[in-house]
Amino acid sequence: MPVPEETVASVEADVAEIEESALMTNEPATSIGTPTPEELREQVERAHDGLVRTVTSDRVRDRAARASGFLARAVLRAGQLTAEKTPDPVLDKAGRAARAARVNRTPLLGAGAVLVVFFVLVRRGRGRR
Structure with a gap:
């Protein structure tokens, strides 16, 4: 399932903002202190992947719930029609x-x-x- 363009644009803007703020600091990027732009990019990417999985699984659950509700109503109606006609x-x-x-x-x-x-x-x- 494709990721909505708004989400992609939002994540890209966040990455750009984080990179810009990391470049504007005068402190050196070390493993102890401020993360490097590459580390920040990886963190944002992991967060984005988790968000996409969550949104996708929520959509799948929602569709499954709607489908099961539809199926239950259809079966109930078929049973009612059968009982009426028998x-x-x-x-x-x-x-x-x-x-x-x-x-x-x-x-x-x-x-x-x-x-x-x-x-x-x-x-x-x-x-x-």
Whole structure:
């Protein structure tokens, strides 16, 4: 994602200002005292990179939140439409089947696992021919 031009201009202005103030001082640039313009440039660059990562991750989170909200509303609406259009006898049978599945969850999971294993073995056997 490109960095906004205002941010780039702001950082470049900050770097120029820092460089100018560093050049205007009469003190020598040492590792103990005032940092050199190159050190300042590196510090500003690291700060800028951190800012860009933060802004980018915030934007991604915001987009993901909006997308999940949209998806949740769409799923809710689809469920409502389905419930409105489905005849009552079908809804009753589906409700009974769901209750039975909840009560007998372990045997259903076991039967599903057996079916998956059977399907995989059949597919492997056909692939060898």
